[in-house]
Amino acid sequence: MQLQFLGACHSMALFPWDYNSIETLWSGAMNQPEIRKGWELMIDSLLGAIVVGGTGAIAVWPSKNPADGFCLRIPGDETSGRFRAVAWALSNEAPLEPLVVCSGGSILYVLNVNKKQVVGQLRGHGGEIISIAIHPSFPYLVCTCSKDFSARVYDLTMPPRDRPNNPHWPPSTHPSLGGAPHGLQASEPEGVGIGRCVIVLCGGPSGGHDAAVLGAAFHPTYPLIATCGMDRAVKIWRLPRMSPDQLAREDKPLFSSTRIHKARILSVNWLSLEVLATSSAQALMRSKNNRDDLYFEDGTIAIWRWLGFDRFFPASRPKPAKVMRGCASDYQESSSFKLLSVVPTSQSTRHLHITQTHTNDYVIAVTLPERVRFRNVSDLEPRKPPGFPVDQDLVFSWKSKLHLDDEDDEELSLAPVTNHHSLPFSTWKEIVIPNLIGDSLQACTIGFYGSLLCILDSKGQVWIWTDTTE
Numbered sequence: 332m333q334l335q336f337l338g339a340c341h342s343m344a345l346f347p348w349d350y351n352s353i354e355t356l357w358s359g360a361m362n363q364p365e366i367r368k369g370w371e372l373m374i375d376s377l378l379g380a381i382v383v384g385g386t387g388a389i390a391v392w393p394s395k396n397p398a399d400g401f402c403l404r405i406p407g408d409e410t411s412g413r414f415r416a417v418a419w420a421l422s423n424e425a426p427l428e429p430l431v432v433c434s435g436g437s438i439l440y441v442l443n444v445n446k447k448q449v450v451g452q453l454r455g456h457g458g459e460i461i462s463i464a465i466h467p468s469f470p471y472l473v474c475t476c477s478k479d480f481s482a483r484v485y486d487l488t489m490p491p492r493d494r495p496n497n498p499h500w501p502p503s504t505h506p507s508l509g510g511a512p513h514g515l516q517a518s519e520p521e522g523v524g525i526g527r528c529v530i531v532l533c534g535g536p537s538g539g540h541d542a543a544v545l546g547a548a549f550h551p552t553y554p555l556i557a558t559c560g561m562d563r564a565v566k567i568w569r570l571p572r573m574s575p576d577q578l579a580r581e582d583k584p585l586f587s588s589t590r591i592h593k594a595r596i597l598s599v600n601w602l603s604l605e606v607l608a609t610s611s612a613q614a615l616m617r618s619k620n621n622r623d624d625l626y627f628e629d630g631t632i633a634i635w636r637w638l639g640f641d642r643f644f645p646a647s648r649p650k651p652a653k654v655m656r657g658c659a660s661d662y663q664e665s666s667s668f669k670l671l672s673v674v675p676t677s678q679s680t681r682h683l684h685i686t687q688t689h690t691n692d693y694v695i696a697v698t699l700p701e702r703v704r705f706r707n708v709s710d711l712e713p714r715k716p717p718g719f720p721v722d723q724d725l726v727f728s729w730k731s732k733l734h735l736d737d738e739d740d741e742e743l744s745l746a747p748v749t750n751h752h753s754l755p756f757s758t759w760k761e762i763v764i765p766n767l768i769g770d771s772l773q774a775c776t777i778g779f780y781g782s783l784l785c786i787l788d789s790k791g792q793v794w795i796w797t798d799t800t801e
Contacts, residue, residue, distance in 0.1 A: 342384040343787040344417045345778040346377050346429075347465075353426075356470060361426050369427045377444070379778070381785055381793065382431050384414030389433055391444055394795065401447050405440060416463040421470040422487045422525070430487065432473050434460035439475055441487065441526055451524030453491060455483055464547040464556075473526075474556060476544035480534025482558050489527035489575055493520050529573040531580050532558060532566075538583035538662035540564060546598045548607075553644060554651060555585075557607060559596035563589045565609055566662075567637060569655050583662040585643055585655065591633050591668065600685045602693055602708065605640035606671070608685055609633050613678040629675035632683070632695065634711060639667040672711040677704075682774040688781030696777055696784075697759075700770030703786055704759040762786075764794060 353370045354362050361370075379394035392400040413435070420430040420441075430450070431442040436459055441451030458478030466472035471487040521528065534540045542561035549556050554570040567586040571579040592611035600608045611630045618624035643655055661667070676683070682698035685708075693708040764772065764786065771788040778785070782798040 339386050339413070339789050340383055340773060340787055340791050341386075341413050341415050341789075342417045342433075343774050343776060343785065343793070344382050344419055344431075345776045345783070345785055346380040346382075347419055347778065348374065348421075349378065349779060350374050356421070356468060357423055357426075358468065361423065366426060373427050373429065377429060379783060379795075381795075382417050382419065382433075383787060383791075383793070384417040384433055385791065386413050389414055389417065389431060389442060391431065392793075403442060403447060403449070405435060405449065416460060416475075418463040418465050418473070419470075420465050420473055420487060423471055424488050432463055432465070432487075434463060434475065436460070437477065437479075439463075439473075439485065439522075439526070441524060449524070451487070451491075451522065451526040453485065453522035453524075453526045453528070454519075455521060455528050456481070458543070461543060462546050464549060466549040467551045468549075472549070474547045474549065476547050476558065476560075478543040480540050480542060480544065480560075482532040482540075482544045482547055482556075483528050484530035484532075484556070484570070484573075485526045486529045486573060487526050489529070490525060491521035491523065491527055527575070529575075529579060530571060531578065532556070532568050532584075533580055533582040535582060538566075538587065540566065542595075545596065548599050548601050550601055552604075557599045557601065559599040559609055561595045563592055563595060563611075565591055565596060565599060565607070569643070569651075572653075583656065585657050585661055586637055586639055586665050586667060587662050588665050588668060590664070591635060591670070592631060593628065594630060597630075598683050598685075602634070602685075605637045607635060607637065608693070608695075608708070609635070610676065610680075610683045612680075627678055629678055630680060632674050632676055632711075633670060634672040634708065636669045636671060637667065638669060639665070642667075670714045673714050674711050681772065684774075684776050686777040686781065690781075694777060694781060696775050698772050698775045698786070700772055701767055702761050702763045703772070703775050704761045706759045710758070762796075764788075 350371055353367060376396060377393055381392045383390045388402050388404045390400065390402045414433045417431060417433045420432045422430060429444045431444060433440050437454065437456040439453040439460065440449055443450045456475065456477040456479050460475045460477050462476045464474040473485045473487060474482055476482045532539065540558065540560045540562055544558055544560040547556055547558045555567055556570055557565065557567045559565050564587055566584040568581055568584045571581060573579065591609060594612045594614035596609050596611050598610045602608055610632045613630050614628045616626055616628045618626065639661065644651060676697055677699055679699050680697055681700065684696045685693055687693055695706050695708060697704045771790055773787050773789045775784065775786040777783065784796040786794040
């Protein structure tokens with residue numbers, strides 16, 4: 332399939348629901364006979380549908396009825412023209428009218444697929460929106476990650492705010508005029524149509540991200556959300572109680588650590604109740620023996636367990652506590668995690684996607700410029716435990732290098748940078764795109780429990796594979 336009319340393509344999302352999804356969405360509240368009939372008709376028309384974010388336009392392509400596909404251009408778009416993130420959503424006000432949520436610059440757009448028009452346009456972020464995450468159980472909750480160091484959660488069942496409700500900072504008696512990174516709102520209305528910001532995960536030194544937020548993932552069953560960012564930090568936040576009258580602001584997560592990866596963290600996913608998977612970009616490292624020798628180390632995929640889950644959500648307490656706050660070691664630099672597996676990824680990785688298959692296994696799909704690699708999470712080698720006790724000769728070697736003066740510190744010149752590859756990737760399965768013009772693959776996604784694979788390149792071409800085995 333070719334979508335050259337979109338120009339350069341930047342993002343792709345696969346329709347995520349099937350016939351049985353209505354039994355789990357909204358905690359089963361919509362699983363009623365009169366709604367289920369319409370749900371099955373909607374799935375018949377959109378099963379396998381793809382939404383692609385291009386330059387200045389969004390394309391929706393149903394795989395069963397390609398003639399029903401359409402391309403929608405945003406009128407009056409003042410952004411750079413590219414839709415960097417796209418996702419599918421649903422509102423319980425109209426569960427049979429699927430929505431597409433996309434970002435253009437710092438603006439969040441909501442599109443109604445049935446009406447083929449924009450039904451919401453929301454502002455609030457102070458920087459470009461990098462990614463969008465949808466709650467797996469309540470698809471009207473949308474999390475946007477931005478370069479303004481913050482993440483915002485929107486409720487698509489509420490209208491935008493007409494006026495800000497920022498708190499005042501003593502001694503002033505007037506509402507604060509702080510910016511978006513502090514979780515505050517601008518003086519103008521929030522937007523038009525549908526959608527309202529109900530939670531802000533603030534950035535800053537008190538516990539939030541210190542750089543751009545690159546990814547987020549809702550916990551499927553507990554009021555938790557994990558975020559990751561440019562500051563090498565993974566943070567797990569408690570979702571506060573959402574109110575239509577009050578904007579909830581969180582600045583202290585339940586978990587925060589920068590010791591899982593060596594470089595910026597690009598994505599985060601929940602694999603089970605307390606196990607997460609995160610992936611990082613290549614890391615600029617310095618040689619131990621030569622300070623002028625710089626090299627790029629491969630990025631990594633880390634599978635790790637959050638050890639503080641039972642402390643905040645004990646099995647003996649059926650409902651979460653109303654007030655949940657960790658200590659300083661939790662939201663500054665926590666050690667409550669255990670690395671289960673750490674594997675390298677190629678330095679040319681452009682996109683990573685993790686999905687659950689019909690066998691309940693999780694599969695990792697890594698998009699490279701000219702191919703896509705796959706691996707089952709259960710096949711990853713466990714992390715080797717570090718040696719103990721530490722070699723005494725190594726301790727004395729470290730001690731001899733300690734000094735309090737800076738006589739040996741000199742101005743560092745620009746050192747040459749080389750690439751360092753950790754391990755070969757022969758254990759990964761891969762698909763090489765035939766007759767690909769240039770190294771242009773952009774992203775891939777796997778849907779329907781591993782039976783459908785879609786690959787997108789930057790020039791508007793989409794490849795689709797389906798599982799034909801019974």
